[in-house]
Amino acid sequence: MNTAEMPDFARLLTGVNTLYRIDTSDFQREVFWNALRHFDFDQVKRAFNAHVADPDHGQYPPKLADMTRILHGTHGDRAAMAWGKVHDTMRLVGAYQDVVFDDPAIHAAIDDAGGWPKLCRTEVAELGYVQTAFCKSHRAYTGRGVFPYPSLCRGERSPDWEYEKKGLPIPAPVLIGDPQRAAQVMNGGEATAKTAISFQSVHALLPGARAPGLPSANDGQFTRRASAT
Numbered sequence: 001m002n003t004a005e006m007p008d009f010a011r012l013l014t015g016v017n018t019l020y021r022i023d024t025s026d027f028q029r030e031v032f033w034n035a036l037r038h039f040d041f042d043q044v045k046r047a048f049n050a051h052v053a054d055p056d057h058g059q060y061p062p063k064l065a066d067m068t069r070i071l072h073g074t075h076g077d078r079a080a081m082a083w084g085k086v087h088d089t090m091r092l093v094g095a096y097q098d099v100v101f102d103d104p105a106i107h108a109a110i111d112d113a114g115g116w117p118k119l120c121r122t123e124v125a126e127l128g129y130v131q132t133a134f135c136k137s138h139r140a141y142t143g144r145g146v147f148p149y150p151s152l153c154r155g156e157r158s159p160d161w162e163y164e165k166k167g168l169p170i171p172a173p174v175l176i177g178d179p180q181r182a183a184q185v186m187n188g189g190e191a192t193a194k195t196a197i198s199f200q201s202v203h204a205l206l207p208g209a210r211a212p213g214l215p216s217a218n219d220g221q222f223t224r225r226a227s228a229t
Contacts, residue, residue, distance in 0.1 A: 001041045002184055008041060009033060016048050020061040035064050038145035039071055043078070047071050078142060079135040082106050086119070086134065087127075089176050095120035097155045100186045102177030107189060108149040109137035116153035151189030 001009060013032055014024045036044050047070040051062045082103055093099055095117040101107060113119050113134060122130050141147050152173050163170045175182040 001037045001039065001044065002181070005041045006033065009036075009044065012045060012048060016052065016062060019052060022061055032064065032067075036067060036071070038142070040078075043071060076135075076139065079138040082109075082138050083131050083134055085176060086110070087131075089174075090120045090122075093174050093176075095156050097157065097171065098152050098173035099155065100152045100173045100175050100182045102175075102179075102181035102185060104147075104149045104185050104189065105138045105141040107151075107153060107185065108141045108147055109134050110153050111150055112137045117156040149185075149189050151186045151191060 009032075010024075010029050013029060017024045039047075044067070047067050048062060050070050051066050052058050057066055082101075082105065085101065085103075086106060089099055089101075099116065110116055110119055113130060119130070141149075157171060160170050173186070
């Protein structure tokens, strides 16, 4: 859920509590919101409805444990639906355009798969394996709640500076799913890949260590002393 959906969530929680003849405190709203905000509002609404209709647990007001039990059971369904959305986009949009989905976990899972162009060029015989890996990644990120992800899935197109050099507008990314939510995903993401990779010698990280073949500061001091005598 996004911040704009907070009033809808508050009304939903208050309405559910009304069924059980209990008041809704600000503290309860805050705790429930912070714990459930990484789910879609429709998912949360269905979870509350499922709890109320449950013949065993529904006799009592919903606790966070009830919501977690119900919502985590939907992660597999959400991952499958996400893959369907990605597969359709691979076929209809292709590898040469930037795309932005309305689910940040899709961006993170695509980054794990090697990026958008590589995913689009998956051989038909390998699609089953790629789908399995994608769904596992998607479920993991959805369960984590907060995670870094690329702001967009970059296609294999010319770099921005080539368009600017020719006075052409930079191609706008294709928004997939809910346009407003996709824009929020893009604004909340990172400009580069979510996993920063750098190369540095281990010797630069260890105090007093030196790379093979290079003199240390002590070696220099010894040389100066030796030449002075």
